[in-house]
Amino acid sequence: MNFMKPFINEAWERARFEQMMPVQEQAIPLIREGKDVLVEAPTGTGKTLAYVIPALERIDPNEPHVQVAITAPTRELVMQIHQVIQLFAQGSGIKSGAFIGGVELKRQYERLKKKPQIIVGTPGRLVELIDSKKLKMHKVKLIVLDEADQIYESGMSASATRIANSALRDRQLALVSATLPERTAEWGRTLSNEPEVIRVERTETSRVKFGYIETSRRLKPEMLRRLSNMQQVKVLTFINNRSFLGPLNGELSKFSLKYRILDAEKGKRERMETLRSYKRGEFPLLVTTGLAARGLDIDAVTHVVHYDLPESFDDFVHRSGRTGRGNASGMVLALVTDHDLKHLKTLAKQMGVEIEPMEIYGGELIPKREVMEPEALKSPAKPHRKGSTR
Template structure:
């Protein structure tokens, strides 16, 4: 494993974290960043993008300089705090201080943080811009700016502040744009900020050990399928819907039928949001319902399942949903509940994603892969809450998926 001339303390921390191999995005991005290049990096969720920019930036920091040198921006408080924690972990036993600056927090406390002379600022663009205007955050020493989840940053209410933040820094600054999906709009924004971009793209086939599957059904059958999925022993799944109003109804009905569910709202407070995520990881909750916006930036380690109630409209949404499992090479399964029309749309995504979709079923308390020697009718029969029948045709057999840990 090449160490790219990173600092000795960083290399030691890498070894302590049992990292023995770089992911593709790290292998490509770290050398480019160390060379001082402006980069726009597209890599699937869960492939180690944060370390791909944090590690080389630590190498480039002057520990004798007291002013902030690096600003990292993210679209959500959740993601800001995740990045902040990673930076803190890798700056232990160094003279590099880091501060988190987010909206909704007390401004005076954040000003006090800045008085401690942090070299790295991790925050939301709105609050960073506010502190710059108040002349509490000095940007003349900032040489590196990271736009994490840049495609979402340019959609936030704070997007108008982004160019102003860049202009407040030195002209020889280095700009790093990262996301799981670099949309045309995100690329245009990046080109407006930098005239000499190096593009780095990691294959959208995803690096994780993920099975992408579908269960054909009618719309009215999805609730029963969810009940069966939620009844599986040790089930932990993040359930996505395009319709936020559908989440509460499904969760309420499943709770009434004994399935432990919760809903992740984008408007949940910090403590409430933390609790629902902890309940899912601890097993107190089996199914956590969420929209794409609410789930953006969350990092659930070893999550075995993602379920989609509705096929996302865009391939970018599918990338972010499926990226909740299979993080850093772990095993995971994506279950798409699809009507005949939705199935056609789902299959249009696979060309872009380079994915293969397996047909699945839920039988005898297990998610199973249906293996067919010839085409069978893609329909699940669910009547009166009866269990799905086991296929007994000699031409069909149902293979049990290896249990997720």
């Protein structure tokens, strides 16, 4: 790969990437040209590097001002993006900084005194820094809104708009998301100048299988136990409401099972340590709400489990996208009651995927038809005798 700056080529080689993903092939040239872009691409397809690479290419390390500002809706996603920036900026002389809520403002003022040229932060915290006159935006060339649909839907659009409008009028804007509903796209158009729209198809779903287990609410914890006891699994489970975390934790604690709960109300340090331990494979099951659905890059998740079905299609897409990242394979499994099945089939149809009933049988997750007809599937059918009624 041949990028404009040698340090990016070196980082690409260190990461052992072979070729650019489709979203990178389409977005990088347009951002290099200074075009505003609205980007929709599935989770796990390399969206972060699609804007980080051209952002780093255009930064002048000798100019001690913020030149690129990135905002994302969650603290965890901000820290993840910052890690990617640090990895790809090695040897460049470019300084970066991450700015999130829950950290003392005084500490973040000190970070700004180090003159970062590229910053990433949550919308509310960046607005606080702008209002306090500590964050100067007059030299910003590029603003990125990552997971823009969540920013818009979660009531953070006013803060993101403030950030976008605090820079010079000729600044460039990149709005990026896994799903780009028209209301979010229209908001993006109001902030940008004749943006190019990039939509990457969901080709990666061919390596991800979708299935469901029909069960009762009472037996769902047992299903999680059985899934987590399978060989070489990394299970990420989503529930809809934080109030359900406590009762589910109580049920899971009855089992001899290694698992953790990722709770948005816990402190930053505890949440980050939980994620690090899960990424290292120290336990097979992580249970969370939608917090971990948006943008978090967790390698090698083998199974995404919808313990509760999300109401919206967009949430179904984001949660399902935690497995099968890049070119990996994976399984998306819904635990449904008979009342949920119609909604699940509607979501699958919207996503354009086939969904199959599954069972956990003999320590493996297999299609239900193989459990019901094991002998017929394992051995060739015998010819029927003449006159057979079978």
